[in-house]
Amino acid sequence: MVHFTAEEKAAVTSLWSKMNVEEAGGEALGRLLVVYPWTQRFFDSFGNLSSPSAILGNPKVKAHGKKVLTSFGDAIKNMDNLKTTFA
Numbered sequence: 001m002v003h004f005t006a007e008e009k010a011a012v013t014s015l016w017s018k019m020n021v022e023e024a025g026g027e028a029l030g031r032l033l034v035v036y037p038w039t040q041r042f043f044d045s046f047g048n049l050s051s052p053s054a055i056l057g058n059p060k061v062k063a064h065g066k067k068v069l070t071s072f073g074d075a076i077k078n079m080d081n082l083k084t085t086f087a
Helices: 006-016 021-035 037-046 052-056 059-077
Strands: none
Touching: 006 059, 021 037, 021 052, 021 059, 037 059
């Protein structure tokens, strides 16, 4: 298990506070699906993933990306207790 110093925790928390989870989450997942199209097979239920514009405009892609980054935020809030947070 990683043990963070107080300074490291403060730096990560400060950086994360600037994150726009809704915008960045959808964009990150969208880019993953565009750049690595074979990953689309894991998201069959998301509907139209036929083109980059369809992927980047897909509301399910945006919502799932936000959900993933929200979990990252939960991890940052609980850096000392990750196992319990995600158990």
